Amino acid sequence: MARRRAGPHGGVDLGGTKIQTVVVDSRHAVLGEARRATPTTGGPADVAVAIAGALREAAAAAGLRPSDLTHVGVGSPGAINAEAGTVTSASNLPGWTGAYPLAAVLADDLGTPIALGNDVQVATDAEARLGAAREYSSLLGVFWGTGVGGGILLDGKPWTGLGAGGEIGHVCIQMHGGLRCPCGRHGCMEAYAGRGAMERRARELHDKGRPTELFKIARKRGRERLTSGIWARALEQKDPLATKLMADAVEALGAGVASVVNVLDVEVVILGGGLGVRLGKPYAEKIAAAMLPHLFNDHRPPPVLVAELGDLGGALGASLLTPVAAAAS
């Protein structure tokens, strides 16, 4: 396969809530983009159909067909095998338990080679190469969305350990009496700060009689889930339950992110993900303040910067991936 990196190519950010696609030129300028909701039922094949549809739409917006693209990169949750082109155990996606040959299925459907990468790692790479962390060589990316993912860049290179590093959402911040995390453990940072866990808590507390506008806003917007926008709206309205749960989330992010900074001593923290990007700088500042009591080197706290590439960061990062010849054949 000839790697014509110079031509237009695509990027897909496969998230637990939405699928974001972009088509970019060789200088990373966005020629077209499209977004749709991630299927909440079915299985990997349904997700693949939704990805292909969204990518086709982004290509059309750029005046192109998918087969005109040199390749498409996909940032996915779960365990990625880039060589085999498979995604395994993507827990925030419907019915995705075993290994699914996502690269081959999409390559067949779209007629262009597919590259797979880890969603958090590609978003981190995007911020490091094109976004808020361009000036830094070591960083911790905090992707605050359905879950809380972590991307690590050390000396300019991604660090993923044996392949599953960066699970900052499952740093234990409350070993006794901690909340139950969607992962089944107790006291994980994500149990307090992941949007999925926050929605579950909101629902439980609302069912017990705690007043909140969160679910009314969702109904009004025709949403099944509490999206980042719904949380932002409820916070603007000073909804008491949303305010309380968000304060808990910020406190947990402070303890957990500071703990990781104590270990890695990186230059900068980049705040991304659906909630991170939507809530932006005021919340980056709240999180920085919540980190201080737990930072060992509190005389030189790292800056906490909002991801500059915003909602497109994951898809742009995926577009930086290079297909493996075998997976694309």
Next chain:
Amino acid sequence: MARRRAGPHGGVDLGGTKIQTVVVDSRHAVLGEARRATPTTGGPADVAVAIAGALREAAAAAGLRPSDLTHVGVGSPGAINAEAGTVTSASNLPGWTGAYPLAAVLADDLGTPIALGNDVQVATDAEARLGAAREYSSLLGVFWGTGVGGGILLDGKPWTGLGAGGEIGHVCIQMHGGLRCPCGRHGCMEAYAGRGAMERRARELHDKGRPTELFKIARKRGRERLTSGIWARALEQKDPLATKLMADAVEALGAGVASVVNVLDVEVVILGGGLGVRLGKPYAEKIAAAMLPHLFNDHRPPPVLVAELGDLGGALGASLLTPVAAAAS
């Protein structure tokens, strides 16, 4: 300065409780060693005198004078400036607040060049090059002693971030209602698992009437502090307070070390430090078991191995340091 690495050289492990020195040949074989208690009063100059005395003793045991050594490496707590030859803010050492020119003072006293390094990092390096982690390229060293220090090796290279990475003792494992740590924060792993914090808790609880043999054993041995040996003896006797505090320490180490492994996904955890080496394999196994409920990838937990170089690891690691010409002049 000619770097005659081939000749006999020295290593010093400067700990909060003891100073361990070695004199080794070019193949790292120990020719002589000596140990003395770290001064608990006075200041850096008193510590420097004690270091020089212990090093002289190790040299004598090897049939050498300090000036026969090509150089001496010192692994120290606090902030190290290897180029300037200074140690700053070593909180477990008496009266050591400002920057102290330890390298120059020792070089004058001993008549040989001095190299400075971080105590935890040199001990990690020793295990990686000469000890339990020889077969691994990524590891987390857990140095369980007066405090809980962390040494990180990734892709065969130490990672210390901006210079202060590896502070795993100050990972927050209990954000609400956590014990007060010697560092002044609350809920740090070290507040539960550091020997200094454990001694303070033991004293407080004993003063409130909780029965324990810990302080009787210390008096019998003529010790002011609860050394690792005293804790080991009390555990053998099934002393209820020692057993309870040690169970808390193991639980905290489980939560904190698992959290760091979730972030770094290293191949192996090496358990060192005074308590780690003294309590050995049975406690490495207890810690591994305590990690499991918090490990994200609990289907492939990293092995937890006891540091092979034992009490000499820190001093052997320090002997691997190379003097900076400027600091040795």
